[in-house]
Amino acid sequence: MTDTSEQAGLVRELNRVWANLPGWGSLSAVNHSTVGLRFMVTGMVFFLIGGMLAMLVRTQLALPEQNLISVELYNQAFTMHGTVMMFLFAIPVLEGLAMYLIPKLIGARDLVFPRISSLGYYCYLFGGIIIMSSLFLGVAPDSGWFMYTPLSSNTFSPGPGSDFWLLGITFVEVSAMAAGIELTVSILRTRAPGMTLSQMPIFCWYILAMALMIVFGFPPLILASILLELERAAGMPFFDVTAGGDPLLWQHLFWLFGHPEVYIIFLPAAGIVSTLIPVFSGRPLVGYRWVVLSIILTGFISFGLWVHHMFTVGIPQLAQAFFSVASMMVAVPTAIQVFVWLATLWMGKVVFRLPMLWIMGFLVIFVCGGLTGVMLALVPFNWQVHDTHFVVAHMHYVLVGGMFFPLMAGLYYWLPLVSGRMPSQRIGQWGFWLTFIGFNITFLLMHLTGLLGMPRRIYTYEAGLGWDWLNLLSSVGGFIMAAGVALVLLDLLMHYHFGRKASRNPWHADTLEWVLEQPPAPYNFVSLPRIQSRHPVWDNPELGERLQAGEGSLASIEHGRRETWGTDAVTGEPSEICQLPTNSWLPLLAAGTLALLCISLLLGWYLLALVCVVLAALPLFRWSWENGGHPTAAPLTQEPPGECLLESRTTDGPGRWGMIITLLADGTLYLSLLFGWFYLWTASPQWSAPDAGPLSIWGLALSGILLTLASLRFRQQARRLARRVDTGVLAGLWQATGLGVLHILSLIFVLWTAPLAITESAHDAVLFFMVLFLLFHSVLAVIITALQAWRTRLGYVSAHLPYEPQVVWPFWLYTTGIFWVSLALFALLPMAWGPSP
Amino acid sequence: MKHTKKNAIARQPGISTGHPAQLVIGLTVWCVWFVVVYGSQAVACKLAAPDPIVGAFNPINLMLGLITLLIALGLAWGAKTCWRSTGSSASATALNTRQAWFIARIAAGLYAVSAIATFIVLWPLLVLPPCV
Numbered sequence: 006m007t008d009t010s011e012q013a014g015l016v017r018e019l020n021r022v023w024a025n026l027p028g029w030g031s032l033s034a035v036n037h038s039t040v041g042l043r044f045m046v047t048g049m050v051f052f053l054i055g056g057m058l059a060m061l062v063r064t065q066l067a068l069p070e071q072n073l074i075s076v077e078l079y080n081q082a083f084t085m086h087g088t089v090m091m092f093l094f095a096i097p098v099l100e101g102l103a104m105y106l107i108p109k110l111i112g113a114r115d116l117v118f119p120r121i122s123s124l125g126y127y128c129y130l131f132g133g134i135i136i137m138s139s140l141f142l143g144v145a146p147d148s149g150w151f152m153y154t155p156l157s158s159n160t161f162s163p164g165p166g167s168d169f170w171l172l173g174i175t176f177v178e179v180s181a182m183a184a185g186i187e188l189t190v191s192i193l194r195t196r197a198p199g200m201t202l203s204q205m206p207i208f209c210w211y212i213l214a215m216a217l218m219i220v221f222g223f224p225p226l227i228l229a230s231i232l233l234e235l236e237r238a239a240g241m242p243f244f245d246v247t248a249g250g251d252p253l254l255w256q257h258l259f260w261l262f263g264h265p266e267v268y269i270i271f272l273p274a275a276g277i278v279s280t281l282i283p284v285f286s287g288r289p290l291v292g293y294r295w296v297v298l299s300i301i302l303t304g305f306i307s308f309g310l311w312v313h314h315m316f317t318v319g320i321p322q323l324a325q326a327f328f329s330v331a332s333m334m335v336a337v338p339t340a341i342q343v344f345v346w347l348a349t350l351w352m353g354k355v356v357f358r359l360p361m362l363w364i365m366g367f368l369v370i371f372v373c374g375g376l377t378g379v380m381l382a383l384v385p386f387n388w389q390v391h392d393t394h395f396v397v398a399h400m401h402y403v404l405v406g407g408m409f410f411p412l413m414a415g416l417y418y419w420l421p422l423v424s425g426r427m428p429s430q431r432i433g434q435w436g437f438w439l440t441f442i443g444f445n446i447t448f449l450l451m452h453l454t455g456l457l458g459m460p461r462r463i464y465t466y467e468a469g470l471g472w473d474w475l476n477l478l479s480s481v482g483g484f485i486m487a488a489g490v491a492l493v494l495l496d497l498l499m500h501y502h503f504g505r506k507a508s509r510n511p512w513h514a515d516t517l518e519w520v521l522e523q524p525p526a527p528y529n530f531v532s533l534p535r536i537q538s539r540h541p542v543w544d545n546p547e548l549g550e551r552l553q554a555g556e557g558s559l560a561s562i563e564h565g566r567r568e569t570w571g572t573d574a575v576t577g578e579p580s581e582i583c584q585l586p587t588n589s590w591l592p593l594l595a596a597g598t599l600a601l602l603c604i605s606l607l608l609g610w611y612l613l614a615l616v617c618v619v620l621a622a623l624p625l626f627r628w629s630w631e632n633g634g635h636p637t638a639a640p641l642t643q644e645p646p647g648e649c650l651l652e653s654r655t656t657d658g659p660g661r662w663g664m665i666i667t668l669l670a671d672g673t674l675y676l677s678l679l680f681g682w683f684y685l686w687t688a689s690p691q692w693s694a695p696d697a698g699p700l701s702i703w704g705l706a707l708s709g710i711l712l713t714l715a716s717l718r719f720r721q722q723a724r725r726l727a728r729r730v731d732t733g734v735l736a737g738l739w740q741a742t743g744l745g746v747l748h749i750l751s752l753i754f755v756l757w758t759a760p761l762a763i764t765e766s767a768h769d770a771v772l773f774f775m776v777l778f779l780l781f782h783s784v785l786a787v788i789i790t791a792l793q794a795w796r797t798r799l800g801y802v803s804a805h806l807p808y809e810p811q812v813v814w815p816f817w818l819y820t821t822g823i824f825w826v827s828l829a830l831f832a833l834l835p836m837a838w839g840p841s842p
Numbered sequence: 843m844k845h846t847k848k849n850a851i852a853r854q855p856g857i858s859t860g861h862p863a864q865l866v867i868g869l870t871v872w873c874v875w876f877v878v879v880y881g882s883q884a885v886a887c888k889l890a891a892p893d894p895i896v897g898a899f900n901p902i903n904l905m906l907g908l909i910t911l912l913i914a915l916g917l918a919w920g921a922k923t924c925w926r927s928t929g930s931s932a933s934a935t936a937l938n939t940r941q942a943w944f945i946a947r948i949a950a951g952l953y954a955v956s957a958i959a960t961f962i963v964l965w966p967l968l969v970l971p972p973c974v
Contacts, residue, residue, distance in 0.1 A: 202862070203944040294944070298951045305869035306959070309876045321887065321973050323903075324880055326966030331876070334959050575862055575941050683881070687888050 015555055016531060018562040023114075023527040026588050033588040035119035036527050037104050040126050042423070044101025047130055048094050049494070054137065055089035058082045060487060063447075067480035069468040076464045080147035081166070083462055085140055087150025088170065091266070092177050093133045095408055096219075099273040100125075100184040102415060103212045105423075107188060109518035109525065110206045112197025112534045114559075114569040115585050117659045118187045120592050120628060125183035127596030132176030135603055139169035146170040149462065151259050152233070154244040154252040159237050165607060171234040172603045178223050178230075179599075185219030186666045188212055193574040194659040197517070198558060200536040200577040206516050207290060210297050211276025214304040218269045220666060221308070224674035226262035228681070229255055232774070238606070241763050241770035243681070249767035251689040253318060254681055260311035261677065268307040268335075270404060272300065274411035275342055278364055281418055282346050284514045285361045286353025289540060292345045299338035299345075306335045316387045325384050332382030339375055343368070358512070359433045363414035366441045367406055374402030377452070392462075395455025398448045405444060413437075413493060420497070421511050425523040426504030432496040439489030446482025450475045509549070515540035520549030532557030533570060536577065566639060571652055571659055581652045583659055584639040586631070594624040629792065633809055634801040641805055653808045656727045661812045668819045675823055678778065679830060682771050686835075694768050698832050700776070704755035705828050708748050709821075712783065715744035716821040719790060723814045726807035731797070738794035738810075745787035752780055775831050782820040789813055859927040860942020864949035868917055868956040875913045875960060879906055887973035894974045902972040907964060914960040921953035 025034035034040065061082045065073050074082070104122055108115055116122055139145040146166035148157040157167045192213045196205065232243045233255065242248035244255050283290045290296065312320060312328040346368065355361065377399040381387050390396060420428055454475040459466065466472055510519040519542055521529055532555045538544045551557070559568055559582070567585040572578060602617035631637045633653035652658035685692050718741040722734045756776045761769040793810060796802045802809050857863055883906060892900035924946045 201941050201944075203941060294948055294951075298948050298955075301865060301869065301948070301952060302955055305866075305873060308873060312880075321883070323966055323970040323972045323974075324883060326970055327876070327880055327963055330962050330966065331959070334962070337955075575945075687885050 012531075012553075012555055015560065015562060016526075019528045019531060020526065022562055022565055022567060022587070025527065030588070032593055033123075033590045035123045035586060035589055035592070037108050037116045037119065037122055038525060038527060038529075040119075040122040041101045041103075041105025043126050044097050044104060044129065047126075047133070048098035048101060051089050051093035051133055051137075052098070053494075055086050055094055056487060056490065058086040058089065060483060062086060063480040063483040065465070066476050068477060069466050069470075069473055071465055077147065079464045080462075081140065081145040084146050084149055084170075085136075088136065088146070088174070090404075091150060091270075092174055093129075093136070095270045095404070096181055096266075097129050097177075098412065099215070099270065099408070100181065100188075102412070102419075103188055103215070103273060104184060106419070106518060107191055107209065107212060108195075108569075109521060109529055110209055110516055111192065111195065111200060112517050112530065112536060113191065113195045114528050114530060114533070115567065116187050117191045117195050117569075117583060117585070118663060119567075120586050120589050121183045121187050123589070123592035124596055125180040125187075127593055128183070128599065129177050129180035131596055131600035132173045132180065132603070135176065135600065135607075136169055136173035139166060139173075144169070151263060152255075153259075154233065154255040157233065158244060158252075168234065168237060168607055171230045171237070172606055175227055175230045175234075176599065176603050178227050181219050182223055182227075182670055185216040185223070186663055186670065188216035189220065189666050190659050190662045192216070194571055194662055195569055195583060196536075196572050196577045197533055198535045198570055198572060198577060198579050200572075202575055202577075203293075204536055204539045204577070206280065206539075207293060207296055208273075208276040208280045208516075210300050211272045211279065214300045215269050215272045215276075218265050218272070218304050218307070220670045221673050222262050222265035222269060224262075224670055225258045225677040225680075228674050228677045229258035229262075232258075232681070234606075235770075235774070238609070239764070241773070242765070242767050243685075243770055245767070246689070246691055248765055249685065249689055249692045250770075251685055251692075251767075253315075253688070254684055256315050256318065257311070257684060258677060258681065260314045261308075261680075263314065264311045265307045267403065268303055271407045272303065274367075274408045274415075277411040277415035277418075278346060278367060279342070280516070281360055281364055281414055282349050283353070284418075284512050285356050285358060285364075286349050287356070287513070288349065288353040289515075290345065291348040291352060292341075293539070295341055296345055299341040302338035303335065306331060306338070310335060313382060313387065316384055317391045322384075329382050329384050333379055336375060336379050343372060359428060359430055359437070360414040360418040360512075362434065362437045363410050363417065366437065367410035367414065370402055370406030370410060370441075370444065374399060374406050378403060390455055392460055393455035394451045394459045394461055397461050398451035398455060401444075401448045401451075405448075413440075416497065418512065419518075420500065421507030422518055422521070422523055422525065424501055424504070425507055426500050427507050427511065428500045428504055429496050432492055432499075436489050436492035436496060439492060440486050441489070443482045443484070443486030443489055447479045447486060448482075450479050450482070454479065510542065515543040517541055517548075520552060528567075530557065531555055532560035564642075570649075579649050581655045581658050582649050583652050586638065589628070589631075591624045591628045591631075595621055595628070598624070626788070626792065629789070630796075633796075634803075634806040641800070641803075653806055656807055656811045658808060660808070661815070664812050664815050668815055671819065672823075675778070678771075678775065682775075682831065685767055685771065689767065692768065693766065694835055698772075698835055699759045699761050699769060700772060700832055701755050701758065702828075702832055704751065704758075705832060708751040708755060709824050709828055711744055711748035711751060712821055712824055715741045715748060715787075715790075716817040718744060719810070719817050720814055723810035726802070726804065726810050729804045729807065731802075731804040731807075734802075735794060735797045738790055738797060742787055742791045742794060745783060745790060749780065749783050749787060752776065752783065756780075772831060775827055779820075779824055779827060782816075782823065786813075786817055786820045789816070858942065859924045859946040859949065860939075862945055864920075864924060864945060865952060868920055868949070868953040871913065871917060872956040872959055875910070876963075879910065879963070882906065883972050891973040892971070894971050897971055898967065898969050900972065903967045906972075907967045910960055910964050910967065914957050914964075917953050917957035917960060921950050921957060924950035924953060 023036065025031045025036060025039055061074065065071055065079055104116060144165050146169060148162055148167060152167065152170060155161055192209050235241045236243050242250045244250045244252045279290060279296055309331040310328060312324065313332045316325055381399060417428055417433060454472055457471050459472045507523055517534065531553050534541065534548060534552055534557050541548055559570065567587055569583050569585060570579050571581040571583045573580055598617055598621035602614055602621060605613040605617055634641050639651050639653055652660065718737055722737040725731065725734055761773050763770045763773045793802060793813060883902065886902045892902060928943050928946045
């Protein structure tokens with residue numbers, strides 16, 4: 006298509022189909038650009054609040070024996086500073102950046118589950134507001150950002166502070182999980198045709214690793230938060246030694262999340278560095294394969310380090326040695342990347358524009374932080390500086406150097422894409438140098454303060470301990486850094502009005518986002534490209550014009566659907582067309598009711614909480630209803646022969662991948678529960694188990710058989726549909742539903758008749774939680790299957806629309822699997838092990 | 843017959859060396875091994891802690907060392923297999939084959955690092971008693 010009027014018509018129609026609703030209607034937007042920017046702007050607001058809390062802490066510590074603020078407020082300030090920066094700033098901002106960029110980088114029109122993007126944002130926003138409200142109500146959590154038990158338990162934190170943290174953070178984590186699942190599937194299954202794994206922009210490898218790390222890293226903390234909230238609200242003693250629990254279980258679960266979290270933050274930032282250095286060096290990245298290797302290595306090894314946060318809790322030396330070695334090993338892949346960056350700079354002709362200043366700052370600070378990390382991996386040194394300001398300094402060198410500096414580089418780099426304007430070089434340079442100098446004054450000296458023995462988190466200190474001048478300078482440095490950040494933000498805000506217009510692709514970059522309009526249209530590409538190299542824009546500078554002229558694929562919009570390619574995970578060859586949902590209020594409604602649930606739990610209004618659960622389920626099920634062959638999605642029509650089918654007409658699309666990735670996350674939560682069970686069994690000092698298990702083995706076995714029959718019946722229908730046969734499917738789905746209902750009733754009976762003392766014994770509390778976990782999955786499977794039966798009756802599932810049961814089947818398989826594993830490990834194995842003393 | 847990428851990658855038994863699963867198998871084995879070694883050491887110490895005077899040469903360390911050695915050797919074999927399958931790159935023109943080569947090369951590195959990472963943990967087992 007080259008005719009200008011036709012082209013204008015196509016663009017007009019694309020805009021109509023992809024535009025957000027005007028005014029308040031924009032709250033229903035699901036488009037990745039809009040949602041990604043919302044994430045980033047909200048994250049920056051939380052960053053400012055977190056920064057002000059840091060200033061409060063530094064002011065209090067500037068001079069010895071001060072009492073500018075109360076002890077209580079000080080404790081709340083440092084707790085909220087860590088919480089806000091880690092959970093409400095670092096991860097969401099990077100997720101937002103990834104959500105904004107990934108479709109543009111991979112040549113897609115949107116992320117694969119746009120409504121999930123929107124739900125994730127609202128969960129994050131509401132969760133963040135709930136946590137922050139505790140600060141303004143004067144009841145903020147004050148046990149430190151990692152909320153160690155028993156300090157955060159009822160005995161030592163009787164107020165609602167811990168509850169705000171536990172419920173709010175869990176809410177925010179739903180958002181992170183949503184982003185993790187969506188980014189994983191989008192990168193693997195919706196790349197532009199021809200974009201093989203080896204031709205993916207390096208940033209996508211980093212985000213893929215980050216997204217998968219979220220999928221596996223967050224569930225342990227979600228579980229820990231649920232368990233601690235159950236202990237606080239319902240008295241189930243998971244972390245109470247006197248009832249057979251163990252506070253160290255919290256530390257294990259927290260750091261199983263917490264250490265990968267550091268790399269979840271670092272990897273996308275390193276992705277920015279690996280993207281920018283080649284652009285400003287004017288040459289491809291040296292050692293692309295080495296970087297991919299080191300990304301995967303970092304992703305895995307970071308899960309084997311969690312105990313190095315617990316070297317002082319009394320773990321045997323041999324076990325400490327395992328984690329010490331692993332902690333040192335993780336420096337290897339990071340070092341590979343540093344050498345790759347240096348080699349690329351060395352072999353290129355470097356242009357020192359504003360983003361490169363931040364990259365150079367990153368290299369200096371992060372390498373220093375990495376070196377102190379290796380020092381902390383050594384057990385004897387770790388013991389010496391444990392809980393001192395040395396650790397605080399190390400953490401800030403790694404996190405600010407490893408995340409904030411690259412983030413600023415990235416923001417400056419992609420600013421012309423977002424706004425179409427250039428930032429001010431002069432204000433930007435002032436901002437950088439003030440931040441860089443202020444940061445190093447604050448935290449370089451803090452290493453020394455820590456080595457001189459100043460513990461972290463103390464409210465004040467005596468004069469004459471040798472810490473006075475160090476603390477004063479650290480505080481001064483903090484304010485210099487704050488001035489730098491303020492200048493950067495001022496520059497970012499002012500450039501929208503005063504920045505000069507940016508030329509197309511102002512940095513001469515090689516990746517696809519720079520062929521787009523500046524700012525990009527909501528559909529990104531008028532037509533989608535075919536990729537033949539790792540540097541499509543360097544190899545084909547006219548690519549943007551050709552795509553804009555409709556010379557790529559999917560250049561038709563008469564159907565009125567939002568579409569992008571579904572492609573093979575390895576070769577990038579098209580396999581189906583994904584129909585993407587349009588603007589929807591359902592995510593806002595679902596997140597809103599979930600926020601109400603959260604608030605009612607905080608207030609202890611459990612009846613209202615129950616109502617909120619039902620209310621939240623309604624938009625979520627309605628959401629699942631408007632899919633596939635539903636008239637609002639993609640009703641069954643006669644597609645031209647020879648074309649790729651729409652996803653709902655296939656048997657294996659990105660939706661199925663989304664289900665499988667979700668189940669991986671769910672499975673990680675279940676494994677964390679198993680870890681907790683075995684940990685308490687073997688390590689809790691007062692663990693006690695009855696001679697005979699409280700749950701009826703025969704009752705469980707019968708329930709399991711019913712579940713298995715339901716699962717098999719469902720599988721049979723899914724297979725029939727996959728063979729494009731729909732005879733008897735409706736009856737089969739109802740039978741599966743019926744069998745599932747019988748299974749649920751029998752499981753409830755087993756639970757009802759079990760003599761469980763859930764407030765007196767950690768053993769019984771864990772068993773109770775395990776059965777609830779199984780029940781939740783079974784109920785969900787049955788409801789979904791009933792909906793599938795109903796949809797079959799209405800013709801939304803049929804021989805021509807066989808997709809949805811293929812998506813649901815892995816859920817049945819998983820539900821059945823965890824049931825039998827639970828029966829074996831929670832009920833049968835303890836019988837073989839014998840009673841505890 | 844000349845050993846080319848195309849035929850070598852296609853000839854592997856089980857999961858082909860060019861399958862994307864190879865990118866995660868080695869490190870997944872490493873992770874599982876790591877948790878098993880840490881967990882079983884804790885359980886063994888709970889059930890039958892050896893006398894610290896015996897030092898590093900005790901049944902727990904021997905068993906963990908043996909498992910570690912076997913896993914390290916298995917991972918090293920994985921590295922060798924993936925590396926050999928990549929062979930010469932001259933005839934790798936087909937899209938699938940190019941991708942398989944890319945994956946097999948990276949997988950070889952990942953298996954090798956996993957093997958080294960496993961092997962390194964042998965030395966604490968040689969010098970430290972398990973339950974002190």
